[in-house]
């Protein structure tokens with residue numbers, strides 16, 4: 001292994017340049033603070049997306065709200081706006097204090113994207129948005145609707161027949177497939193989901209029950225994406241959802257920020273110069289956490305600090321950003337196997353688009369072992385009665401990492417936050433879980449129980 005080359009450089013040379021690569025390769029938990037992190041104005045200099053793009057996405061979701069409320073009756077109570085609750089998790093905070101043996105000052109919240117309606121994960125933001133955007137583009141171009149219409153009229157046999165001439169294709173480890181598949185099938189599209197070997201059986205079964213074609217692969221996520229792309233390229237009426245590069249996905253996620261701002265206001269949680277916000281986001285390819293973080297940066301600028309959380313077996317964003325090579329390197333290049341129980345996070349190569357967009361805005365990344373995700377899953381269930389899938393726990397140790405590690409303390413000092421520590425609100429972004437079948441969830445929970453012994 002130590003003689004293998006990555007981008008024409010010995011791994012040992014990489015480690016000389018980036019010493020913490022050694023612990024990452026050894027699958028130890030690691031915290032990386034981004035040395036390129038800078039203020040908002042400088043950080044945005046080379047970013048092509050702007051607030052106008054986020055507002056455009058928000059307006060589109062609002063146009064579709066009457067349709068969503070009609071075809072997914074469970075969203076009627078929120079008028080067709082698919083948004084998740086936020087919870088103050090003081091009991092879990094006390095549990096985390098027990099775990100690390102230190103007092104954790106500040107405010108800890110959990111953003112429950114696990115409980116987003118329709119597809120039960122953060123992918124209900126970007127995935128559904130991208131399908132709606134494509135549907136709207138087609139419907140406008142073919143005079144099926146106009147921007148002023150009530151989009152509830154899209155719920156008709158005639159419109160479904162129109163969309164059935166078109167297909168939507170995606171490669172996925174599971175949750176993106178669920179969102180894209182469920183939404184596309186509802187509109188009437190033909191839809192194919194190319195799934196990697198690690199995708200759960202229940203997700204495949206659920207999709208097939210909704211009329212989605214599921215193609216399975218023996219290998220990992222990158223292969224599923226590649227095959228999906230090939231299929232779509234062969235057919236002019238086919239639309240490929242490109243998880244690694246899609247601006248639409250990214251913008252769909254970014255809409256979360258303003259909605260979160262309203263929730264924080266309603267809870268009397270301040271975010272300003274004296275009340276910083278720290279957000280910890282589980283990261284797979286990067287679009288979900290990246291889009292959410294981008295929206296938050298536009299809104300709170302230098303008062304928000306965000307960190308990406310990854311499994312120790314799939315730290316692709318960590319390695320991509322640390323080396324500055326982004327999608328030119330994979331975890332496998334460094335001998336890391338990309339095998340993790342954290343659905344949605346089993347990604348070996350991060351999105352270059354996301355890594356570069358956030359290059360100077362991201363505060364850092366850290367990694368978490370699968371075992372600790374399971375332990376936290378059980379602790380979250382016991383202390384808060386909130387049931388999450390393993391990946392969704394990756395954000396939870398963020399508060400510990402920032403407040404108690406050397407790297408975290410250095411970050412606070414470098415950003416002049418030492419005298420504001422008690423005013424910080426920490427948000428762990430819980431990215432999935434509510435659709436996990438009961439027997440599967442019991443298995444996760446019991447795994448945590450046995451690891452806690």
Ligand SMILES: *Cc1c(COP(=O)(O)O)cnc(C)c1O
Nearest residue numbers: 175284285286287288344431432
């Ligand atoms: C997809 C997913 C993520 C991460 O999103 P990316 O866009 O792949 O970075 C996090 N958690 C869960 C549960 C997911 O399904």
